[in-house]
Amino acid sequence: MANIDIPSEVPVRCLPHSNNASMLAGGLFLMGLAAFVIRLGQDPDSAWINYVSNWLYFTSIAIGGVLFAVVTWITKAKWNWSMRRVSQSFAAFLPISFLLLLPMLLFLREGYFPWIEMMASDPIVQKKAAYLNIPFLAARNVAGLLLLFGMALYFVYHAVRPDMGLTRGHEEGDPGRATWRERLTQGWLGQEQEEVNSYKRMTTIAPAFVIVYALVMSIVVYDWVMTLEPHWFSTMIGPWFFMGAFWGGIACTTLWSLYLRTKHVDFRNHIGLQQRHDIGKLAFAFTVFWTYLFFGQYLVIWYGKLPWEQAWVVNRSDPETWGPYSILVIVTCFVIPFAGLLGRKPKMKPKLLAFFTSVIVLGLWLERYGMVAPSLWHEGDPIFTIWQPLIGCMFLGLYLGSVRWFLSTFPAMQIWQPMQDPETLEAELVASD
8 A cells, every 4th residue: 555656636536427327316216205105005124124224334335435534534545546436425415314213213113112011010121211212212212413514524524625726627517516615615715724734623523433433333234233132242343334334435436436437548547456455455455344243242142141232133134034034234344355366366356346345345235234224123034125226226326326426526636645643754854864
């Protein structure tokens, strides 16, 4: 990841607008919405399981991509300079994600949260009443996600703002780009001062964002996954969930970057071997880390052999029901990407890299469903139905449309580059002497 050559003049390139892509995103959304409405009439509990698991997945991918941009900013990484904007673009889905959360808070009660009925007679659940109540659940989810998403948008805003001063005259007749440039340059202080201000503010908020990310994402998985089996608890499910989201953000950044390479020669030149190799190594590394967190949680439960801890694992390992599905999750989240990305060639060949990161993305989607559905499953119910991917199309269409809008409106490669800290520069000069 050393000796990265960043050009002195980064070309101003946006993802070209595409009516076909817009129609595809819109069509997916409408198909998914129709599927959700139909399933809601047939089996409301199943419909909401599909809705929540897809919301957890796409929210994870979006905020995980922003976290990837934040973490590489904190570490002052240069290798991903041509991919930064791709990771930042995932923030466009966050306001939509927040709106999609509201129906969950408004309509989900006893059919989704078993602890509501158990509260009247179960002494263990009664001891958790201070945490397990709908008003507090709604308050912490709304407040936590507003804070987390707000910080993400604030970070991305300051990443994009300096570029607006360098894109005058590059609107290519697009009124949307011109409008957003005017909005984002209100109170403009000059190019140099704007870059300095953005650098300082992004550097200040980035560490705080990481802490808030870990806290809020843990709350999300506690509320929408762990409380579905109110006697069960795990201190590892939070890290397992939010690091899986980070891994998904890396995998989707890879796929969007490879997609950009097909749209213009500038993208193809600057998202090159170095970038593909480095992000491929990260995708491989977090394949191992995901497995470590999964096994770390499983090992403690297996070793302790406590009934209320074992229940969650037993429900997902029964060979007659959820066992084969759990094996499929392990195969797609570990076996295939680990074996596929182990060598150097798959990380550098675009088609191979796209295939193995697509397997990761699929595996995480299956994992999110496997976190929710087995806890609410009843004997005789199907394990997996076509409604899960159909309802997922609603979220997929919104995600694809929002990210593509962002990359079509703002430069898809960050034009301004962060200044070098005086302390870092001084250290490098001393080392070279």
